[in-house]
Amino acid sequence: MVLLLAGGLVAVALSVGAAITLGPADVSLVNVRDVLLNHLGLADIPVRVVKDAIVWEERLPRALTAAAAGAGLGICGAVMQSLLRNPLADPFLLGISSGASTGAVVIGVLGVGGSVLGLSGGAFIGALLAFALVMLLARLAGGGTDRVILAGVASTQLFSALTSFVIFAFADADETRGVMFWLLGSLEGVRWDDVALCAVVVAVGIAVCLAYAHALDAFSFGDEIAASLGIAVARVRLGLLVLTALITATLVSVTGAIGFVGLVLPHAARFLFGPRHAALIPATALIGAVFMVWVDAVSRVAFQPTPLPVGVGTALVGVPAFVLILVRKRRAP
């Protein structure tokens, strides 16, 4: 287990290093190493200023944000699937992505509070408002996992409609294209403060989820059994749902709504490492990080100079990989 984790971390580091070398400007792994050592103050190796800027200001923060987003969306999916006992649950089930979209278009198209908040701030606020609405609706409908899911579906539809309405009624073609590109997920122009924000939020999230790994296991046979195993069901579920909402809202506000990762990677991790959350949480985080770094790198270079929205890439690369795992680990008929 420890070996696997260490191996996973090495894989993440290697993926980030390799991803940085990809792109129109020629950068070698040696360049990457030199730039890193220079900036960490461990060496003073002469590197061309352009290469230094490409590695340190552009590709490295982008790769690290991709890793954090993959890890964060992955664990959010794993936690939601356990808490709601639904294999189709994903981080966006609770209206978060559609709420974020609405928030982003209200800022980006209508210009409300735009100078203060920016698209990201609007998305973050929209995501949390949608989540609050979902929890309120679920509460009014009497609670329970199925009510949470239904309330999430209803809110997702509502906010999608609001987003479309704002775009249809108020946006011109350029604004529409900009917002749509952002909504599909994009790591263009990610900066170091974005990296720091995502890394801190995701690291805290992983730590909390690991602390609750046994509680998440206890939910496998439903609320009644979880309660009889000593879990304060209502408190733990609400707390962890709020945690996933905060992680997802933060990531969406930086990267846009990257689909597929949170839905499918937890299943891939479960196939490979079993359903126990003490292993599943770190495994999902590592697989998610490696997966997103590569998908982002590929979407960046595949159709250059036009970048592919990373959300499109996740599905195009991820679905075949997932089908392969699904077929190889199929259940006995």
Added chain:
Amino acid sequence: MTLRAERVVWHRGGALVVDDVTLRPAPGTTIGLLGPNGSGKSSLLRLLGGTAKPDSGVVTLDGAELRSLTRRDIARAVAVVSQHADTDVDIRVRDVVRLGRIPHRGSFGTASATRDVEAVAEALRHTGLTDKADQRWDTLSGGERQRAHIARALAQEPRELLLDEPTNHLDIRHQLELLSLVARLPVTSVIALHDLNLAATFCDEVIVLERGRAVAGGTPREVLTAELIARVYGVRARVGVDERGRLTVLFEPGPLDESAELTPEDAPWPR
């Protein structure tokens, strides 16, 4: 001291489901909860397990009110095997049983890993599942799943065991095996049962519920009379004692009141 219910009342969705029931099992005994569908057996078990709170009356564990204890404190003493506990997770039997160790763990890691392994192995052996420990849940039969739940409850090392119709969907042999296992365990068990003969065979005492009220209680011989069965279940029964001194209940088909027997003219279809 043990788990006790004192004059508990519970309304669920506006309906009165448990009405002034008192239950004081002696430590180590096996208590049967009897009564027709909807008489409040499962509801009473939920009150005893602390997953529902009574509107009035108290449930106590070693004299302390259940609602004053944390869920984990309760789970270290009381284990529950409920109905319809199924999962879509591809989980192995050993991992199901290991769930029972959760109340004995801290947030990170476990108090004693060796104790966990021992308790899981012991629970698997008790329930005859050692050979199936590495099988996946979806490959188990209904009887094996029920035994896995009991193993999970045993791994909890409880003093009190609450079982809600554990013999449902089991064949006769597994019904007998399961209940003799539970009756042998050195714990206090409260079991909701439909089968009166099983209750008579394995329970030290039985409580009969009717529309939420406890209408009779005592040893199976004292309680399970033809009159009571007619009154509570609306069924004619002959109760006897066989040559080995065991209570047997035989049911007669047909309506309760022989004089009210249907004549062909009463048939609901046209003749």
